[in-house]
Amino acid sequence: MKHLKKSIGVILLGLLLILAACGSDKDSKVVKVGTSTAESTTWNLVKELAEKEDIQIEVIKIDDYVQPNLALADGEIDINAFQTVVYFDSFIEDRDLDLTAIGTTNIWPMGIYSKEINDLDELEDGSQVAVPNDPTNLGRALLLLEKAELITLEEGFDGTGGVENIVDNPKNLDVTPVDSGQTARSLDDVTLALINSDKAIGAGFNPTNDPVFREDENNKAYVNIIAAQTDRKDDEVLNKIVEIYHTDEVKEFIEQEFEGAAVPVREPISFLDDYQQN
Numbered sequence: 001m002k003h004l005k006k007s008i009g010v011i012l013l014g015l016l017l018i019l020a021a022c023g024s025d026k027d028s029k030v031v032k033v034g035t036s037t038a039e040s041t042t043w044n045l046v047k048e049l050a051e052k053e054d055i056q057i058e059v060i061k062i063d064d065y066v067q068p069n070l071a072l073a074d075g076e077i078d079i080n081a082f083q084t085v086v087y088f089d090s091f092i093e094d095r096d097l098d099l100t101a102i103g104t105t106n107i108w109p110m111g112i113y114s115k116e117i118n119d120l121d122e123l124e125d126g127s128q129v130a131v132p133n134d135p136t137n138l139g140r141a142l143l144l145l146e147k148a149e150l151i152t153l154e155e156g157f158d159g160t161g162g163v164e165n166i167v168d169n170p171k172n173l174d175v176t177p178v179d180s181g182q183t184a185r186s187l188d189d190v191t192l193a194l195i196n197s198d199k200a201i202g203a204g205f206n207p208t209n210d211p212v213f214r215e216d217e218n219n220k221a222y223v224n225i226i227a228a229q230t231d232r233k234d235d236e237v238l239n240k241i242v243e244i245y246h247t248d249e250v251k252e253f254i255e256q257e258f259e260g261a262a263v264p265v266r267e268p269i270s271f272l273d274d275y276q277q278n
Contacts, residue, residue: 030056031237034068034080037061038198039105039262042245043081045253049244055237063202065134065180066091072227073097079228079238081105082198085272086159086221087136100233101269103226103242106254106262107219108197110137110144111211115187120148120212125171127191133177138162140215140222141194145175148213158276159221197261207261217263220275224265 031050035043040061047057060077062068068080069091083091085101092099117123129150131141139159145151152168163175178186183195184203197207207214215222226245228238244250246266254264265271 030058031079031241032058032060032077033241034060034062034071034077034082036082036198036202037063038201039081041257042250042254042262045250046241046244049247049249050241053240053244055240057241063181063198065137069095069097069099069227072099072229075229078232079226079241081224081226083224083227084136084140084222085225085275086140087134088225088227090136098230099227100230101225101272102228102233102238103245103269104265104267104271105224105226105245106264107217107223108262109207109215109217110140110194110196110222111200111205111207111215112144112148112192112213113184113187113195113200113205113210114192114212116191118212120150123150123171123173123191126174127171128174128176128189130176130178130183130186130190130193132180132183132194132196134180135160135162137180137196138177142166142175144194144213144215145173147215151175201258201261206259208259220272223272223275225269225272 033043040059043059047059050057062071065083068082071077072080088101129145132138136159139161142151142153142163142165143157143159146153150171150173151166154165154167157165162177166175180196180199183193184199184205187193200207200210226242228235232238251264251266254262
């Protein structure tokens with residue numbers, strides 16, 4: 001009987017250890033974060049800080065504007081952080097994806113770059129201008145060209161639509177949409193290129209000092225966000241990661257690392273509810 005009790009005890013102890021191990025594996029599940037190369041340095045810091053909270057993060061670089069949302073929807077990653085809120089809303093509506101923004105990160109002002117001129121006053125008639133061709137960034141680029149007083153857009157233009165919305169083009173600029181990943185490379189062939197900050201950094205530019213004209217930092221529509229599957233929007237671990245991103249340590253790192261190319265935004269996600277009226 002003693003041997004039987006001892007055997008049962010050993011078996012129960014073994015089961016408890018197995019269950020404990022399974023629970024431990026579940027608790028230490030690695031959170032996969034999809035982000036751009038430009039933003040990966042910030043996420044490497046977030047990863048270090050998260051380890052102190054017993055949260056394991058794997059940073060996955062995806063230098064593309066399509067795959068991170070598809071990977072998130074498919075569950076290949078747990079969150080992503082690479083896109084503006086206006087792009088995100090447009091993308092998930094077009095693709096019918098059940099994703100939700102859960103946190104703010106930064107705003108990365110778009111710039112107008114050139115290898116030929118140092119000032120827009122030097123721009124010649126008929127110059128070629130490359131702009132990103134994805135719907136959100138195209139509208140953003142056109143609004144920036146208008147702000148630079150190079151073109152006039154239809155009254156009430158809200159960033160939706162393409163070059164057909166240009167109603168006045170006094171310098172007869174040849175505005176050509178190209179893949180956003182090619183905007184920086186196109187500078188060898190065009191006079192001006194409108195380049196997102198992450199793409200500019202990847203091409204070796206300083207988005208604070210190198211543009212001949214730069215976007216303003218206060219437009220809520222262009223605040224970047226952290227996104228998750230909608231059914232995980234209240235996930236304690238994911239929201240803790242947002243909190244870590246909003247710490248002073250991360251803010252100071254962004255300010256020093258990017259020298260104004262990325263401007264930290266530490267507002268709650270509800271801050272962006274009215275961005276379309278901004």
